[in-house]
Amino acid sequence: MTEQRKNIIITAGCSGIGAELSTYLLRCGYGVLPTTRSLEHGQALINALEPSLRKYCTPMELKLDRQEAIEMFVQEAAESYDKIHGLINCAVCRNSLTDPYEMKMDTWEEHYRINVFAVACLSSKIAEQLIRQDGAIINFSSFYSVHVPDNRIYDENTIPTSLIYASSKAALNYITQYMAVRYAGQNISVNAILAGGVGNPSRQGGDFVENYCYRTPMKRMAHIDEFNKAVEFFLSENSRYCTGQLLSIDGGWGLL
Numbered sequence: 001m002t003e004q005r006k007n008i009i010i011t012a013g014c015s016g017i018g019a020e021l022s023t024y025l026l027r028c029g030y031g032v033l034p035t036t037r038s039l040e041h042g043q044a045l046i047n048a049l050e051p052s053l054r055k056y057c058t059p060m061e062l063k064l065d066r067q068e069a070i071e072m073f074v075q076e077a078a079e080s081y082d083k084i085h086g087l088i089n090c091a092v093c094r095n096s097l098t099d100p101y102e103m104k105m106d107t108w109e110e111h112y113r114i115n116v117f118a119v120a121c122l123s124s125k126i127a128e129q130l131i132r133q134d135g136a137i138i139n140f141s142s143f144y145s146v147h148v149p150d151n152r153i154y155d156e157n158t159i160p161t162s163l164i165y166a167s168s169k170a171a172l173n174y175i176t177q178y179m180a181v182r183y184a185g186q187n188i189s190v191n192a193i194l195a196g197g198v199g200n201p202s203r204q205g206g207d208f209v210e211n212y213c214y215r216t217p218m219k220r221m222a223h224i225d226e227f228n229k230a231v232e233f234f235l236s237e238n239s240r241y242c243t244g245q246l247l248s249i250d251g252g253w254g255l256l
Contacts (some may be wrong), residue, residue: 180244196250217252
């Protein structure tokens with residue numbers, strides 16, 4: 001990457017919302033370090049990019065379920081880059097649980113290890129070792145972190161949102177605001193996007209989509225690219241006085 005481009009780490013940046021953000025920010029002039037559990041996915045992302053952008057994209061392997069892997073990742077990034085300008089936490093554990101409570105300690109630990117501990121651990125180490133001053137951390141949370149899921153909208157083909165997932169995202173909101181205060185003196189902003197449901201026909205039944213859209217004031221699900229501009233704002237100089245915010249992008253779901 002060249003010195004002219006600000007470098008952004010995006011966890012789970014080679015698939016889903018993470019891949020969308022990686023591509024968008026590359027086109028906006030950033031250098032992107034998307035993390036992935038498998039570098040094969042990283043190569044697939046690079047292959048899908050315009051040739052002129054590929055040299056600014058450096059996928060890095062990161063397994064967030066192990067603390068030593070997080071620490072090794074930060075060390076490797078520090079050896080390659082003097083400064084990181086931003087961290088976007090997109091990685092999530094949201095396994096399909098048929099029971100919305102799923103009262104098994106191992107299942108809770110699995111989700112909280114990724115959705116809570118890994119975000120807090122990685123964010124603090126990146127802030128203190130690679131951002132240090134004048135940077136941004138953006139966490140991808142969920143509108144279900146502040147609203148109890150309306151499981152009436154789910155059909156038999158779509159698994160309801162679990163207590164485990166929703167409560168882990170509520171914990172992430174607290175981490176966001178705690179760190180916003182902790183790093184305010186270093187001019188590091190920490191904000192979260194509370195994302196609404198993204199349309200995915202391959203994983204969502206027709207009845208669920210119809211029910212979801214009826215329940216949402218804008219009468220539709222989110223498109224995967226509708227979080228890009230908010231991320232761009234939180235990374236930009238225009239948001240330097242904005243920190244600790246939980247920005248809902250949910251089509252008005254939380255208004256009803």
